[in-house]
Amino acid sequence: MKKILLQLVVAASVANVSAATARDSISIVGSSTVYPFATVVAERFGKSSNFSSPKVESTGSGGGLKLFCKGLGVATPDITNASRRIKKSEYDQCQANGVTDIVEVLIGYDGIVLANAKGAEPMQLSRKDIYLALAKLVPGADGKLIPNPHKTWQDVNPDLPATKIEVLGPPPTSGTRDAFAELALEGGAKKIDDIKTLRELKADQVDEIEKMVAKLGIEPAWAAAVEKKGAKATGKDVVKIIGRSVREDGAYIEAGENDNLIVNKLKANPNALGIFGFSFLDQNADSVQGSTIDGNAPTFEAIASGDYVVSRPLYFYVKKAHIGTVPGIEEFLTTFVNADTIGEDGYLIDKGLIPLGEEAYETMSSSAIALSSLEM
Amino acid sequence: MTEQITEATPMKDTTRSLREARLKKRHAAEKRFQWYGRLSIAFGIACVLFLFYDIISKGHGAFFQTYINMEIEFDGEKLGLTPDSSEEEIRAASFNSFFKKTLREKYPAAETRREKSQLYAVFTSDMPLILRDMVIADPSIIGTKQTVSMIADDDTDVYVKHALGTDSDISRMGDFQRSIVDDLHQRGMIEKKFNAIFFSNSDSREPELAGIRGAITGSFLTLMVTLLMSFPIAVATAIYLEEFAPTNKFTDFIEVNINNLAAVPSVIFGLLGLAVFINFFGMPRSVPMVGGFVLTLMTLPTIIISSRASIKAVPPSIREAAMGMGASKVQTVIHHVLPLAMPGMLTGTIIGMAQALGETAPLLMIGMVAFIVDVPGSVTDPATVLPVQIFLWSDSPERAFVEKTSAAIMVLLTFLIIMNSTAVWLRKRLERRW
Structure with missing residues (x-):
């Protein structure tokens, strides 16, 4: 009897929902x-x-x-x-x-910051440094793109400290990661002359694109762009694929979507850098510091005025x-x-x-x- | 045969020493084995203790909230109200500017815009609303001076709890705000009280106003749906499979499937719930009813398996005796087997419910991970649950949420410990051995 009652209650509540329009x-x-x-x-x-x-x-x-x-x-x-x-x-x-x-x-x-623990040496980076440190493919000695060989920041830019490249950031599902890849990585890739030239080639300049692609040794990316866009594939599409891929050899560590976690990990590891939103830097200003990017520190004013480019x-x-x-x-x-x-x-x-x-x-x-x- | 034994006699000493050596080895092996066990237990306990230490040391602060006792004159002229004003008039009055003006009068040192905003930021942003509610509750306080226990802002709270009187710059407060808090402290107006807000409020983006009432209500409603759905279904399934179903390939297949389901990751039940309940049946997102249905799918196998085990444990002699007295099969089951198997079933149910209480992953899929301010009133109101609340807070930028997160974990653990110890107690108390 009780069970029947219970079933009635459940049935009634189900009916109630379908009625709630x-x-x-x-x-x-x-x-x-x-x-x-x-x-x-x-x-x-x-x-x-x-x-x-x-x-x-x-x-x-x-x-x-x-x-x-x-x-x-x-x-x-x-x-x-x-x-x-x-x-x-x-x-x-x-x-x-x-x-x-x-x-x-x-x-x-919203600004995206690259920060490290307070007490560690503040970093002064350019978008090109970030690209060379974190992209999957970077220019080698002969101008061809090769898997990223850089181990320390000094390998990237002699002015930077000789600490290991270790960056904690969000996984590919995150919007922060998308924006970071687009603004910082691809933004830095554009600073490389050959990539810049390639980027300006339009869909009808297939021969030039192919020549450039061969020079850079990035045929797979070109094939992927063609597969996606067909005849409409441009040099820009190729650069998008190249510029936005993050290296997967352990230098970039996916730390989950939780920005608080990244802040805590930075406190424990003074050599690591972390990628997160400006509001987390603002809230934790006593324990982490933002790196300057292209000469501008991630401050409120610099982001608002557009001087800080990763926003x-x-x-x-x-x-x-x-x-x-x-x-x-x-x-x-x-x-x-x-x-x-x-x-x-x-x-x-x-x-x-x-x-x-x-x-x-x-x-x-x-x-x-x-x-x-x-x-x- | 005898020859052999006599032949063996001279070797006796060697055999004994060999035997003793072997015995020693075996004892040592046993000792070692016991020590492995002890070490694993010690490791487990150490982990639990560390977890508890970490959570409690981070979270105990959240059970206290900083208040600032300040005398406020509810000046009728400033508010444009008299003790006879109606509720509408009080609601329309600008308590915001009244509150700011009162503060500026108390701290005339605040001159620039920046200083003024730092002065207001000492208190929670809801203070004007709280003052308004005080006046609505008792309009006769207009024109009088009252000592109001004002809720401190989360930054003030963090500062008072961790940095007062030290040089650490843990808080994000400006120098002026800091000087005000120091001054309030010197005048003895700052008081730490039990944080009732944490239990009476729902989620809020202001850490000082955030509480777990909404999440606890949501958890309760979700678990009720789960219990009402899963218990009858699971018990009916278990009884049928144990007592009535013929043993054939088909029932074997069902049994294998039930055992399999118990091992399926819970997030998959969430996807199933999304596809079936929300997309197909068109039920609303984020409601405890759908959450309860999804958790029902997840807990059913657990309850079925333990119910079957406890039915199986009822000795056949009881069934035979009942049948012998002329009871039908149904009567035997309902009058004799079921009551005897009930303690085991209840234990299984409680453990299943405890599992459901701690579950987050399937609820992600059906939209119960949401910011919801209002306390849910029924199973069809948007709601969130306790573990989800913990997840949401752990991802909030405000530092004061760190301790709230740990405090919510403590509350969740308390519930889990209570449920699991009830299960143990029930088993000890009611279980019969034959």
């Missing part, structure tokens, strides 16, 4: 980098308004956009965060699934069709773009977000409040 709290997914900022806004929004606090999931930028673009309706999220801009392919996916009107909001920037934009995207269906989306958007939140003195700035410039902020906030749809 409405949702009264905003559902947010997306980037783990934006997560610490979005959650603060969500919490304050819940406390200061009559709406319930939005639910924020950390799924990664790509995972978030995938869920976001799945379609309309309460089962899909209303907002997704991203630590990069939406890609054309993702935008098309959205359109195909009926998510036609998307509002794009740029909230600010990326942070976005969130709103599904316009859900405004009016799920209560509070428009109000949440307004709260987020308010100057108290992401302006020069906003509370997210205290949490480590790098603000937009004044002009950029004005343009962004007015277009966000007007709910202008994104065109791509």
